[in-house]
Amino acid sequence: xxxxxxxxxxxxxxxxxxxxxxxxxxxxxxxxxxxxxxxxxxxxxxxxxxxxxxxxxxxxxxxxxxxxxxxxxxxxxxxxxxxxxxxxxxxxxxxxxxxxxxxxxxxxxxxxxxxxxxxxxxxxxxxxxxxxxxxxxxxxxxxxxxxxxxxxxxxxxxxxxxxxxxxxxxxxxxxxxxxxxxxxxxxxxxxxxxxxxxxxxxxxxxxxxxxxxxxxxxxxxxxxxxxxxxxxxxxxxxxxxxxxxxxxxxxxxxxxxxxxxxxxxxxxxxxxxxxxxxxxxxxxxxxxxxxxxxxxxxxxxxxxxxxxxxxxxxxxxxxxxxxxxxxxxxxxxxxxxxxxxxxxxxxxxxxxxxxxxxxxxxxxxxxxxxxxxxxxxxxxxxxxxxxxxxxxxxxxxxxxxxxxxxxxxxxxxxxxxxxxxxxxxxxxxxxxxxxxxxxxxxxxxxxxxxxxxxxxxxxxxxxxxxxxxxxxxxxxxxxxxxxxxxxxxxxxxxxxxxxxxxxxxxxxxxxxxx
Numbered sequence: 001x002x003x004x005x006x007x008x009x010x011x012x013x014x015x016x017x018x019x020x021x022x023x024x025x026x027x028x029x030x031x032x033x034x035x036x037x038x039x040x041x042x043x044x045x046x047x048x049x050x051x052x053x054x055x056x057x058x059x060x061x062x063x064x065x066x067x068x069x070x071x072x073x074x075x076x077x078x079x080x081x082x083x084x085x086x087x088x089x090x091x092x093x094x095x096x097x098x099x100x101x102x103x104x105x106x107x108x109x110x111x112x113x114x115x116x117x118x119x120x121x122x123x124x125x126x127x128x129x130x131x132x133x134x135x136x137x138x139x140x141x142x143x144x145x146x147x148x149x150x151x152x153x154x155x156x157x158x159x160x161x162x163x164x165x166x167x168x169x170x171x172x173x174x175x176x177x178x179x180x181x182x183x184x185x186x187x188x189x190x191x192x193x194x195x196x197x198x199x200x201x202x203x204x205x206x207x208x209x210x211x212x213x214x215x216x217x218x219x220x221x222x223x224x225x226x227x228x229x230x231x232x233x234x235x236x237x238x239x240x241x242x243x244x245x246x247x248x249x250x251x252x253x254x255x256x257x258x259x260x261x262x263x264x265x266x267x268x269x270x271x272x273x274x275x276x277x278x279x280x281x282x283x284x285x286x287x288x289x290x291x292x293x294x295x296x297x298x299x300x301x302x303x304x305x306x307x308x309x310x311x312x313x314x315x316x317x318x319x320x321x322x323x324x325x326x327x328x329x330x331x332x333x334x335x336x337x338x339x340x341x342x343x344x345x346x347x348x349x350x351x352x353x354x355x356x357x358x359x360x361x362x363x364x365x366x367x368x369x370x371x372x373x374x375x376x377x378x379x380x381x382x383x384x385x386x387x388x389x390x391x392x393x394x395x396x397x398x399x400x401x402x403x404x405x406x407x408x409x410x411x412x413x414x415x416x417x418x419x420x421x422x423x424x425x426x427x428x429x430x431x432x433x434x435x436x437x438x439x440x441x442x443x444x445x446x447x448x449x450x451x452x453x454x455x456x457x458x459x460x461x462x463x464x465x466x467x468x469x470x471x472x473x474x475x476x477x478x479x480x481x482x483x484x485x486x487x488x489x490x491x492x493x494x495x496x497x498x499x500x501x502x503x504x505x506x507x508x509x510x511x512x513x514x
Contacts, residue, residue: 002251002258004096004147006103007087011148012049014190015039022148025094028053029083032191042124043349043363045152047182048159051281053194055211055240058201060086066200067330074187074195074331093213096151097251097258101217104154104241108219109248109264114168116265117142121153121247123160123351123358144259150249158268161244164356167266170226175244176233176271180296181305181350182281183312185328186365196328196344199280201236209235212243220246223268232274239279243268280323283311294320299352301359306366306438307390309445310383312346314372321379329372343367343446369448376452382445385463389441392467393433395502399495400429400478406491407482427481433474440466468503475499 004011010022014035023035040046060083064070087094094103101107117140119125125137137143145153163174185196223229223246233239248264278284284294285308297311314329315321328344346368351361371378404423408415444463447455475496482488 001099002097002253004151004258005091006094006096006151007091009148011151012038013040013152025053025056026084026087028190029056029078029087030080032194033077033189035190036188037186037190037193040152042122042156042361043347044123044160044351044361045156046363047184047281047347047349048156049152050184050193050197051159051182051240052155054197055237056086057083057194057198058206058237059211059214062203062206063201064198065202067327067334070195070198070200070327071331071334073198074192074335077191090213096147096154096249101213102248103151104158104212104243105217105248106220106223106246106264107217107248109246109266111250111262111264113220114264114266115262118145118150118153118249118260118263120263120265121150121157123361142261144252144254144261147251147258147260150260154247154249157247158242158244160351160361161268162351162353162356162358169220169223169246169266170229170270172245172267173270176239176242177279177282177296178244179298179351179353180279180282181298181348183283183322183324184281184347184349185324186345186347196331197281197324199236199323199327205235205277209237211237212241218243218246218269223266226270229267230270230272232272233276235276236280239276242271244271278323280327283308283322283325284320285311299350299360299362301352304434304438305348305364306441307386307434309366309441310379310386312348312366313368313379313382315379316375316377325368325372332373337373343369344372366442367446369445369452370450371448371452374450374452376456378448378452381452381456381460382448385460388464389437389467392471392502393430395499396429396433396471396474397424399475399497399499400424400427402495402498403427403478403482403491406494407488427478429474429478432477433470436470436473437466440470471499471502 007025010024012023012025012028013020014023014028015037016035020039028035028038038046038049040049057078061079064073092098093101095101096103099107119137119142159175160178161172161175162178164172166172185193187193187196233242245268246264246266249260250262250264251258251260283297285297287293287295297305297308299305312322312325314326325346332344344367345365347363347365349363352359369378401420401424404420404427405415408419408423444459444466447459452459479492479496482492
């Protein structure tokens with residue numbers, strides 16, 4: 001019988017002294033200071049592996065109780081005896097091909113019920129219902145998959161699986177954080193990264209919470225009953241290790257090695273919302289449709305994530321902020337760390353989707369400014385400045401729409417709104433404005449240092465000047481596209497008042513956008 005135990009076999013990609021190597025779970029946890037970071041080509045895999053390690057540490061170390069204990073671990077290391085004891089206790093549960101308790105799988109699920117190519121686990125590859133334009137994978141003849149890669153894809157898929165309709169068991173519900181952008185605070189090595197994201201784990205949560213592998217594995221009969229196959233999270237570890245899909249690898253022997261080509265794959269446990277604490281790695285922002293409500297911060301095809309940067313900042317005195325950011329600040333505060341104008345790096349990873357179709361997946365790294373370690377409410381200030389950028393963008397778009405309307409108006413005949421919208425979309429104003437601001441914002445945010453309160457007025461003034469400058473440049477590009485004949489010049493003159501009025505805070509003189 002094949003075996004591949006994740007505790008002892010190398011399968012986690014870790015960067016060490018510039019080189020990438022595969023390490024076992026035991027090495028990643030016990031020798032974390034030796035590795036700079038976990039690094040997989042897919043950001044979804046990278047962040048999912050971190051969640052797995054955090055889940056094990058929370059359960060093995062039974063904490064931390066607060067930021068003081070996390071700071072102690074940061075400085076002096078983990079209790080290796082507790083980690084080893086935990087891994088010994090659940091050793092068999094981490095075998096990818098165990099006959100009775102295969103890791104993160106359903107033991108009695110078979111290919112006779114649902115046979116799929118393993119590529120269904122990888123969003124960047126073709127699968128039965130996910131066709132990728134530039135991938136030529138043939139799902140009827142998939143290449144053999146090595147056990148280490150199979151383990152990484154399994155962990156990522158359980159974290160980011162999207163709803164895809166009815167399966168052979170029940171409806172394939174979306175994983176709890178499938179559409180969220182997961183934030184991971186980064187330290188100078190893997191050990192520091194883990195400590196910065198090990199949020200407080202109180203005893204009352206520890207007692208009711210559990211990791212998926214700590215319970216007897218669910219079986220097909222459990223998951224085929226659609227009413228029974230529902231649950232709400234018992235704690236953060238239960239959420240981190242959610243069984244979103246019923247999976248069973250079918251190992252094969254090829255050239256003396258164990259490989260996987262086919263898997264049984266269907267719906268898992270349907271996630272039901274509950275009143276337990278919010279996911280510590282998920283930030284929220286106001287719902288655009290209803291500002292009184294909040295929704296998880298996520299990636300979208302037409303909006304860069306930095307435009308919601310304020311959601312990643314700690315909110316002093318509020319339980320609604322990004323918990324890992326609050327925790328990292330508290331840990332550094334207990335350690336009396338100073339960053340010397342480098343801030344705290346944070347990786348944000350996730351995917352954007354249109355129902356079951358994945359439009360993009362992405363990992364981005366930002367630096368939270370040094371001022372977050374102070375007592376000023378930086379979140380309010382940054383949000384105000386980002387709102388100003390949005391208002392300027394709307395004024396720019398209003399001017400572009402007015403320009404399009406003027407260009408398409410023939411005598412008394414008003415153009416159709418769809419024709420106006422198509423012409424506006426062909427203008428470069430939005431792309432030019434937001435792409436230029438992205439680089440400017442990255443430089444500006446790092447200027448928010450320990451002297452933030454003294455520099456606040458100057459910082460806001462500089463940001464407003466940046467908005468005006470980039471909006472004018474974007475408008476000049478748009479005007480060039482409109483042309484330079486007499487009709488175009490009249491249209492430009494009449495429409496640019498909408499943008500200029502934003503600069504001088506007065507009503508536009510001339511045409512108004514629709």
